[in-house]
Amino acid sequence: MRAVKEKKIAQKPNYGKKENRAKTIITRLFNNKLAIAAAVVLILVILIAAFAPYITPYKYDAMDLSSKNQSPSFQHWFGTDDLGRDILSRIMYGGRYSLTIAIIAVLCAVFVGMVIGSVAGFFGGKFDNILMRILDVFQAIPDLILTIAISAALGSGFDKTVMALAISRIPNFARILRANVLKVRTQEYIEAAEAIGCSKVRRIVKYVLPNSWTPLIVAGTMQIASVILSLAALSFLGLGIQQPLPEWGSMLSAARGYIRDYPYQLIFPGCAIAVCVLCLNLLGDGLRDALDPRLKD
Amino acid sequence: MGRYVIKRLLWMIPVVLGVALLIFSIMFIVPGDPATIIAGDFSTEAELDEIRDEMGLKDPYIVQLGRYLYNVFIKLDFGNSYATGKSVTAELLTRLPRTLIVGFSAMILALGIGIPLGVIAAVHRNGWGDRISMIIALLGISLPQFWIALMMVILFSVKLQWLPAQGIESMISYLMPSVALCFGGLAGQARQSRSSMLEVIRADYVVTARAKGLTEREVIVKHALPNALMPIITLAGSQMAHIFGGAVAIETVFSIPGIGSYLVAAISKRDYPVIEGSVILLAIVFSLVMLLVDLMYGFIDPRIKAQFAGKRKRKAK
Numbered sequence: 001m002r003a004v005k006e007k008k009i010a011q012k013p014n015y016g017k018k019e020n021r022a023k024t025i026i027t028r029l030f031n032n033k034l035a036i037a038a039a040v041v042l043i044l045v046i047l048i049a050a051f052a053p054y055i056t057p058y059k060y061d062a063m064d065l066s067s068k069n070q071s072p073s074f075q076h077w078f079g080t081d082d083l084g085r086d087i088l089s090r091i092m093y094g095g096r097y098s099l100t101i102a103i104i105a106v107l108c109a110v111f112v113g114m115v116i117g118s119v120a121g122f123f124g125g126k127f128d129n130i131l132m133r134i135l136d137v138f139q140a141i142p143d144l145i146l147t148i149a150i151s152a153a154l155g156s157g158f159d160k161t162v163m164a165l166a167i168s169r170i171p172n173f174a175r176i177l178r179a180n181v182l183k184v185r186t187q188e189y190i191e192a193a194e195a196i197g198c199s200k201v202r203r204i205v206k207y208v209l210p211n212s213w214t215p216l217i218v219a220g221t222m223q224i225a226s227v228i229l230s231l232a233a234l235s236f237l238g239l240g241i242q243q244p245l246p247e248w249g250s251m252l253s254a255a256r257g258y259i260r261d262y263p264y265q266l267i268f269p270g271c272a273i274a275v276c277v278l279c280l281n282l283l284g285d286g287l288r289d290a291l292d293p294r295l296k297d
Numbered sequence: 298m299g300r301y302v303i304k305r306l307l308w309m310i311p312v313v314l315g316v317a318l319l320i321f322s323i324m325f326i327v328p329g330d331p332a333t334i335i336a337g338d339f340s341t342e343a344e345l346d347e348i349r350d351e352m353g354l355k356d357p358y359i360v361q362l363g364r365y366l367y368n369v370f371i372k373l374d375f376g377n378s379y380a381t382g383k384s385v386t387a388e389l390l391t392r393l394p395r396t397l398i399v400g401f402s403a404m405i406l407a408l409g410i411g412i413p414l415g416v417i418a419a420v421h422r423n424g425w426g427d428r429i430s431m432i433i434a435l436l437g438i439s440l441p442q443f444w445i446a447l448m449m450v451i452l453f454s455v456k457l458q459w460l461p462a463q464g465i466e467s468m469i470s471y472l473m474p475s476v477a478l479c480f481g482g483l484a485g486q487a488r489q490s491r492s493s494m495l496e497v498i499r500a501d502y503v504v505t506a507r508a509k510g511l512t513e514r515e516v517i518v519k520h521a522l523p524n525a526l527m528p529i530i531t532l533a534g535s536q537m538a539h540i541f542g543g544a545v546a547i548e549t550v551f552s553i554p555g556i557g558s559y560l561v562a563a564i565s566k567r568d569y570p571v572i573e574g575s576v577i578l579l580a581i582v583f584s585l586v587m588l589l590v591d592l593m594y595g596f597i598d599p600r601i602k603a604q605f606a607g608k609r610k611r612k613a614k
Contacts, residue, residue, distance in 0.1 A: 137315030144542025152564040153327045233546045263451040270444035278439035
C-alpha cells in the first residue's frame with residue numbers, strides 16, 4: 001500500500017514521457033552519422049578482441065626466431081617483432097587487455113564516484129565538506145602521476161592495474177555527480193518523497209540517482225578513452241600489463257629499442273590505440289549531443 | 298585581493314600535507330623491506346637489523362609518518378635515495394627546471410596554437426576552417442602523446458636527422474618533447490575556445506562593436522576574445538595536470554633527466570623516497586599553477602577584482 005502511494009505522490013516530473021525521451025535520444029544519436037560510424041568500428045574492435053583466438057593468423061606468443069624483425073609482408077601483414085611474433089595477431093589480442101581493463105576500471109570508478117558524489121551532495125554540510133577536501137587532495141596530484149604511484153606500490157598485473165586506474169578517476173565522477181545531486185536535491189518530488197516518509201537511502205537510490213546520473217554516461221565514455229591512453233602510457237613505462245602479454249603500450253615499450261632499425265614495429269600498436277580512443281571520443285561527443293542538444297556548441 | 302591570495306596560499310598547506318600523507322601511506326603499505334633494498338639481497342640479517350634501527354623502520358606507522366612530514370615540510374628534506382644514497386632534495390632541484398621548461402613550453406604551444414584554432418573554428422562556423430580545426434583537435438586528444446613523440450623521433454631524428462633524439466645538450470633538444478607534449482592541451486583549448494567564442498560572438502556588445510564600424514578582426518580580437526577567455530584559462534590550469542602527467546612518459550622517450558624520468562627509474566628500484574619526493578614536488582608545482590590561474594581571473598575579469606574591492610569597502614563602513 002505504501003509503495004503504491006509513494007509512486008503516486010513522488011512521481012518524477014517526466015513520468016509517462018520517459019519512453020519518448022529515450023526514443024528521442026536514440027533517434028538523435030542515430031542521426032549523428034559520425035557517432036554511429038564510431039560505434040560500429042568499436043563493436044568491430046570488441047568482436048575482434050573477443051574472438052581473437054579463432055581469427056588471428058598466429059598465436060600471440062608463437063615465436064619464430066627464423067623470421068624475426070620482418071617488415072610487413074603477405075605472411076605477416078604488420079610484420080614481426082624481435083622474437084618473430086606476428087604483430088597483427090598481437091594487436092588483435094591486445095584489444096582484450098586495453099578494452100576490458102579500461103571498461104572495468106571506469107565502471108568501478110563510476111560506481112564508487114557515484115556513492116561518494118550522491119552521499120556528499122545529498123547530505124551536504126560538514127560531511128560533504130570533508131569528502132570534498134579529501135577529493136581535493138587526490139586531485140592535487142596529476143591523474144597519470146597518481147596512477148603511476150599507486151601502480152608502483154601495488155605492482156603490475158591485471159587487477160592491480162585496474163585498481164590503480166580506477167582510484168585515480170574516482171574524484172572526477174564523484175564531483176560530476178555531486179554537482180548534479182545538489183541541483184536535483186531541492187526539487188519538489190524529493191521533498192514529496194521525504195514528506196511521505198521515505199528513508200534517506202531510498203530517496204537517494206529511487207529518486208535522486210535516476211534523475212542525476214545521465215552526465216556520467218558521457219563522462220564515462222570519454223573516461224574510457226582517457227583510461228586507454230593512461231594504460232598504454234603505464235605499460236609503456238614498464239608498469240601495467242607487461243610482456244609477453246600483448247598489451248598495446250607494452251608492445252610499444254618493447255619495440256622502442258628497435259626504433260632506429262625497425263620503426264614499423266612502433267607504428268601499428270599506436271594506430272590501434274588511436275583508433276579505439278578516437279572512436280570512443282566521437283561516440284562520447286555524439287552521446288553528449290543526443291542527451292543534451294543545447295551543449296552542442 | 299591580497300586577503301584572497303593569502304587565503305588561497307593557506308589552503309594549499311592542508312592539501313599538500315594531505316598529498317604527502319597519502320603518498321607516504323601508499324608506499325608504507327607496500328610489501329617489501331626498505332632495508333633489503335638498501336643493503337642488497339645478499340646481506341646478513343644483522344646488517345639488515347642495523348639499517349632498520351638506524352632508519353627507524355621498526356617504529357610504528359604514525360611515528361614514521363610524523364618524522365617524514367617533519368623532515369619534508371620543516372627541514373625541507375626528502376631523505377636519501379635508497380639506490381644511490383644521495384639527497385633526493387638536491388636531485389629534485391636540479392631536475393625540476395627541465396621538467397618545468399618542457400611543461401610550460403608545451404602549455405604555451407597549446408595556448409598559442411589551440412586558441413587561434415578555436416577562434417577560427419568559431420568564426421567560420423561549419424565551414425572548412427571549423428572542420429579542419431576540429432579534426433586536429435580530435436586527433437590531438439586521441440593520439441597517445443608518447444606515441445606522437447616516438448613517431449617524431451622516427452621522422453625527425455632517424456629519417457631526416459634534423460633533431461637530436463635524446464638528451465638535453467642544447468635548447469633545441471627541448472623542441473620535440475614540448476611539441477609532442479602540447480597536443481592534448483592544444484586539442485582541449487581549441488574545443489574550449491571554439492565553444493566559448495560561439496557563446497560571446499552573438500552577444501549584444503559584439504553586435505554593437507560591429508555596428509560602430511570596427512573591422513571584423515578588431516571585433517573578434519578586442520571585443521569577443523577577452524570575454525571568452527575565462528573558461529579557456531580555467532581549462533589551462535587543469536590541463537597542466539595532464540601535461541605534468543604526460544611529461545613522465547615524454548621524458549622517458551627523450552631521456553630527459555627531469556622529475557618524470559627520475560620517478561620512472563625509481564619505481565623499478567623500489568626507491569621509495571624518490572617516488573614520494575617526485576610526486577609531492579609535482580603536486581606542489583601543480584597546486585601553485587592552479588593558484589596562479591585563480592589569481593589571473595582577477596586580471597582578466599575586472600568584475601572579480603571589483604568583488605574583492607567591494608568587500609573591503611563594505612567592511613570599512
